[in-house]
Amino acid sequence: MDLINAALSKYVYVVTIFLMVAGLFVVVARANMIKKLVGLSIFQSSVYLLYLGPAKIFGATAPILDSDYTAY
Amino acid sequence: MFALAAGAIIVAMALVVGRAVRGPTVFDRALAGNSVGMLAILLLAVMGFLTGRPEFLDIGLVYGLLNLIGTLAVLRFFRRGDLAPDEPEQES
Amino acid sequence: MEPLIDIVSGVFVAAGAFFVLVGAIGLVRLPDLYTRIHGASVIDTAGAGLLIVGMMLQAGWSLVTLKLLFILGIFLFTLPVAGHALARAALREGLEPKLTHDRRAPAGDAPDAAEEA
Amino acid sequence: MELLISFALFTLLGVVTVAIVSQRNLVAVVILGSIYSFLIASVMVVLDAVDVALTEASVGAGISTVLLLAGLKLTRTRDYRGQDPNVVGALLAIAVGGALVWGSLVLPPFGAPDAPIHQHVAPRYIEGAGTEIGVPNIVTAVLADYRGFDTLGETTVVFVAGMAVLLLLRRSSLQSAPPSDDEQPAMSGDLVLRVGTKLILPFILLFALYVQFHGDYGPGGGFQAGVIAASAVILLGLTLGLRRARRIAPPALAHAMIPLGVLIFAGTGVATMLLGGDFLEYAVLAHEAKEGHHLGIMLVEAGVLVTVSGTMISLFYAFVERGR
Numbered sequence: 001m002d003l004i005n006a007a008l009s010k011y012v013y014v015v016t017i018f019l020m021v022a023g024l025f026v027v028v029a030r031a032n033m034i035k036k037l038v039g040l041s042i043f044q045s046s047v048y049l050l051y052l053g054p055a056k057i058f059g060a061t062a063p064i065l066d067s068d069y070t071a072y
Numbered sequence: 073m074f075a076l077a078a079g080a081i082i083v084a085m086a087l088v089v090g091r092a093v094r095g096p097t098v099f100d101r102a103l104a105g106n107s108v109g110m111l112a113i114l115l116l117a118v119m120g121f122l123t124g125r126p127e128f129l130d131i132g133l134v135y136g137l138l139n140l141i142g143t144l145a146v147l148r149f150f151r152r153g154d155l156a157p158d159e160p161e162q163e164s
Numbered sequence: 165m166e167p168l169i170d171i172v173s174g175v176f177v178a179a180g181a182f183f184v185l186v187g188a189i190g191l192v193r194l195p196d197l198y199t200r201i202h203g204a205s206v207i208d209t210a211g212a213g214l215l216i217v218g219m220m221l222q223a224g225w226s227l228v229t230l231k232l233l234f235i236l237g238i239f240l241f242t243l244p245v246a247g248h249a250l251a252r253a254a255l256r257e258g259l260e261p262k263l264t265h266d267r268r269a270p271a272g273d274a275p276d277a278a279e280e281a
Numbered sequence: 282m283e284l285l286i287s288f289a290l291f292t293l294l295g296v297v298t299v300a301i302v303s304q305r306n307l308v309a310v311v312i313l314g315s316i317y318s319f320l321i322a323s324v325m326v327v328l329d330a331v332d333v334a335l336t337e338a339s340v341g342a343g344i345s346t347v348l349l350l351a352g353l354k355l356t357r358t359r360d361y362r363g364q365d366p367n368v369v370g371a372l373l374a375i376a377v378g379g380a381l382v383w384g385s386l387v388l389p390p391f392g393a394p395d396a397p398i399h400q401h402v403a404p405r406y407i408e409g410a411g412t413e414i415g416v417p418n419i420v421t422a423v424l425a426d427y428r429g430f431d432t433l434g435e436t437t438v439v440f441v442a443g444m445a446v447l448l449l450l451r452r453s454s455l456q457s458a459p460p461s462d463d464e465q466p467a468m469s470g471d472l473v474l475r476v477g478t479k480l481i482l483p484f485i486l487l488f489a490l491y492v493q494f495h496g497d498y499g500p501g502g503g504f505q506a507g508v509i510a511a512s513a514v515i516l517l518g519l520t521l522g523l524r525r526a527r528r529i530a531p532p533a534l535a536h537a538m539i540p541l542g543v544l545i546f547a548g549t550g551v552a553t554m555l556l557g558g559d560f561l562e563y564a565v566l567a568h569e570a571k572e573g574h575h576l577g578i579m580l581v582e583a584g585v586l587v588t589v590s591g592t593m594i595s596l597f598y599a600f601v602e603r604g605r
Contacts, residue, residue, distance in 0.1 A: 008284055009391030015291040017385060021378035022298045029370030034307050034353050038314045041345065042298060045321045045337065052328040055399070058283055058392040061125050062331045063419040064499060065411050073174040075282055077215060080181035082289045084188030084207065085320075089293055091192050091200070092316055093300040099197050099254040101312045105319075106246055107191060107204045109342065112319040113235065114184070114215055116326050120228075121219055122282065128331045129231040130492065130500055131322060134338045134509065136238035137485050141343030141516050142315050143246045144474070147253040148519055149308065149350045238484070245477035252471065 012053050019046035074122045081118060085111045102146045109139040169221055176218030184211035196262040197254055201247050208243040212236070283327060284392065290324045311349045315341060331500040332420040335492070339508040344593055347515055351600035415571040416497045416578065424502065425578040429561040432581070433546050436588050440543045443592035447536070450599040471520075478520040485513040493586055497575070503582035507589030515597050523601060532598045538591025546584030549577060 019042055026039025085108060092104035113132040120126035183206055190203025216236045223229045255261075297317045304310050318341025325334035389396035410422040424432050493506035518526035550561040558565035563577025 005284075006390065008288055010385070012287060012291055012391045013385040013388055014382065015295050017378055017381040018295055019298055020381065021374045022302050024377055025370050025374040026302055028373055029367035032307065032356070034349060034356060035310055037349060037352070038301060038310055041314065042301065042317065045318075048330075048333060049321070049324065049328075052325065052330050052333070053391060054388050054396050055403075056287075056328045056392050057394045057396075057399070060329060060394070061123065062128065062329045062500070063407065064127075064331070065407075065417040065419065073177050073218075077177045077181040077184075078282075078286060080185050082286065084184045086289070086293060087188040087192045089297060089316060089320075092313060093296065095309065097197060097254070097259060098306070098308050098312070099250060099257075099259065100200065101309055103197065103200060103204055103247075103250055104191065105312045105316050106243070106250075107188075107207055108316045109319050110208060110212065110239070110243065111184070111188075112323050113239075114212055115323055117219055117232065117235070118215070119286070119323075119326060121222060126219070126223060126228045128326065128500060129228065129235065130495075131326060131331065131335050131338045132235050133231060133238070133488060134335060134492075134505075135319070135322075135342050136235050136242065137481065137488060138339065138342035138509070138512050140242045140246055140477075140481065141512055141519065142346040144249060144516070144519050145343070145347040145350050146308065146312060147249050149354065150253055150257055238481075242477065242481060245473055248473050249471065 013050075016046050016049040016053055019043075019049065074118050078115065078118045078122060081111055081115045085115070098146070098150070102143055105146075106139060106143050109135050109142075173218040173221035176214050176221065180211050180213070180215030180218060183207070183214060187211055197259060198251060198261045201251055205243070205247060208239060208247075212239050287324065287327050287391075290320060290327065294320050294324065307353055308350070311346060311353065314349065315346045318342070318345065332418075332502070332505075335500045335505050336508075339492075339505045339512070343512045343515065344508060344597075347519070348596060348600055351597070355600075355603060414574045414578075416574070418497055418499060420500075421496050421502055421578065421582075425581045426563065426574060429550075429563075429577075429581060432585070433543075433550070433561070436543055436546050436585055439588055439592055440539055443539050443588075443595060447595055447599055450603050474520050478516055482513055482517060485516070486510060489513070493582065494579075496582060497578065503585030504589050506582075507586040508593060510586070511590045511593030511597070514594050518597065518601065523598075527598075530594055532595065535591045535594040535598065538587050539595065540588075542584045542586065542588025542591065544584070545587060546581055549580045549584065553577070 023039045023041075023043030023046060027036050027043065030036060030039065088104050088107045088111065092101050092108065095101055113135045116132045117126070117129060120128055187203050187206030187208075187210070190206060191200050192203075194200045194203055213236060216232050216239075220229045220232045223232065294317065297313055297320060301310055301313045301317065304313060318337055322334045322337040322341065325331075325337060389398075406419055406423055406427065409427075410416060410419040414422040414426050416422045416426070489506045489509040492501035492509060493503060496502035496506070514526055514530045517529065549563075553562050553565050554560055556565040561577070561581075564570040564573045566573035566576045
């Protein structure tokens with residue numbers, strides 16, 4: 001069970017990295033500018049995911065203060 | 073019950089994304105894109121109830137209001153005449 | 165009162181989830197664009213409507229209910245517009261609806277063999 | 282449950298990305314890009330980052346599709362076929378990916394509450410935002426107050442980027458070519474669309490205001506509100522024709538709004554300096570520190586709103602006018 005959980009939690013990072021690499025590949029390898037732009041936006045949002053992924057806490061909520069919630 | 077709904081929405085999303093990836097015409101993709109946006113809104117709402125904090129419907133509202141723009145932009149693009157059907161064999 | 169509302173909203177949500185699935189299957193399985201729009205509209209109306217009503221029952225009288233109501237209103241308003249524009253644009257671009265047989269014309273009048281390709 | 286939902290959404294993201302990379306039809310690429318943005322906004326909500334999700338939603342749902350298609354009109358609709366597989370690109374991607382995977386091995390498990398990211402400044406902000414700033418939304422507190430200077434930098438970046446694109450795309454004069462006669466409103470024949478647009482426009486604008494002023498208490502803020510307001514103008518231009526849009530939001534006004542917002546932002550900072558505080562130290566703006574913070578955040582968000590919406594509207598005009 002722990003192993004499955006560990007694999008699942010790595011999966012998130014692996015997909016994030018895959019998105020990043022795919023975006024990079026599109027930017028480098030495709031000649032068309034529109035495609036480069038879409039690739040760039042993929043790359044950019046995967047960077048967000050790389051920041052957000054490690055910061056997720058199960059059972060916590062968004063960082064907007066409310067007296068009913070304690071974990072952010 | 074909300075967990076079940078979330079599961080159903082995600083399965084539906086997977087199916088619709090499959091339609092968007094497969095095409096075959098650009099209009100099919102636009103339709104699928106519209107539906108994915110709609111399912112995303114529903115998923116956000118259900119997620120809110122699932123995690124017990126349903127205040128964040130603003131994102132769903134944004135999608136609801138702005139989804140139309142993306143679809144109309146695609147359609148208007150074709151109105152100007154440069155249609156590129158995906159598959160040449162789609163000619164009927 | 166509370167358990168009753170829970171049950172009713174659960175029924176609504178389950179029905180909504182069912183229709184969302186049905187619509188998605190329709191979107192994938194139906195043969196051409198014009199019929200697929202029907203599938204999408206099942207999600208837009210029956211699925212979304214029932215789900216949102218279920219959630220509104222769960223939320224009680226609050227800002228959340230109001231927002232859900234707005235979302236439902238926006239759905240019922242923009243999605244038909246989008247679907248209408250889509251079908252119209254597709255038709256104008258010459259995407260023919262797939263017809264097995266045309267009831268208006270006598271058989272053999274309109275060559276429709278090409279549709280089967 | 283959260284783990285399963287994120288698992289499914291991440292898988293879908295991967296599928297869409299593969300489709301984008303392999304798809305040749307550029308219109309399809311743009312549509313898939315908008316689907317990607319829908320998915321990523323859902324992922325961000327699952328990851329509890331509602332402000333970023335709202336930004337992604339407001340940009341990805343309308344504006345980016347419109348601008349990409351407008352750009353597409355200037356180029357061609359097909360990525361040309363038969364380009365040889367790019368060995369250098371593939372090698373580079375594999376190398377970067379390998380390095381990143383290697384680095385990710387030491388990342389904490391997904392969803393762990395004791396991850397290092399929560400040990401340093403985050404508790405400080407969570408403690409301080411309520412008592413020092415008096416704003417429930419910690420993201421707004423950090424963005425507009427603790428890190429106000431950085432946000433000024435970001436606004437300046439938006440300003441510079443907008444200016445650069447305008448300089449590249451604009452025709453000779455500010456008023457550009459007078460609206461030509463071939464400009465029939467795009468879908469003018471379509472009653473349903475016209476009425477639909479007219480009915481939904483006020484709600485979009487109203488919602489932009491809600492996002493702007495509710496940003497202290499929920500997700501939202503100047504940037505998102507600016508994008509949503511600009512979307513209203515873009516929708517108007519798309520369905521009712523460019524001339525109508527130009528009359529309601531003249532290009533000259535949009536151009537003027539770009540520097541004006543930066544001016545409001547920096548002016549707030551200068552005002553606090555004149556009142557005896559540091560640059561962007563909002564506490565001196567009012568008698569009470571919390572009042573001052575509130576006022577300062579509102580002014581700064583207004584500056585961001587003005588710059589962002591001006592930039593988006595100007596970009597739309599620049600692209601569309603160039604395309605005809």
